[in-house]
Amino acid sequence: MHEINVKLIRSPIGYNERQKRTVRALGLTRMNQTVxxxxxxxxxxxxxAVRHLVDVTEMPTDDANVASEEQADAAS
Known part of the structure; x- marks a missing residue:
């Protein structure tokens, strides 16, 4: 499964409640925290929805690692 790293680079203070809840739902509670x-x-x-508050980086995937995970899922 592919994953992404999300880092909170700006404070949600001063933004509407919906954006604050979205940041919290992503698991971000502190500045410069990465999840x-x-x-x-x-x-x-x-x-x-909160692209102005966060920085996103895609995690590199190792093809061999992904293939082994798929085989393990198929075996179970």
Missing amino acids: TVPDNPQTRGMVR
Whole structure:
């Protein structure tokens, strides 16, 4: 599964309550905190809603690691 790193670079103070809740739902509570979240449409939508407050970097995926995870999922 692909993941992205989301870092809170600006304070949500002064922004509307919905954006504050979105930042909190991403797991961000402090400035310069970085969390790793799954890369899916729901998370991407949340990040897009607060894109002016966060910095996003995609985690590099190792093809061998992804293949072994898929094999493990198929075996179970």
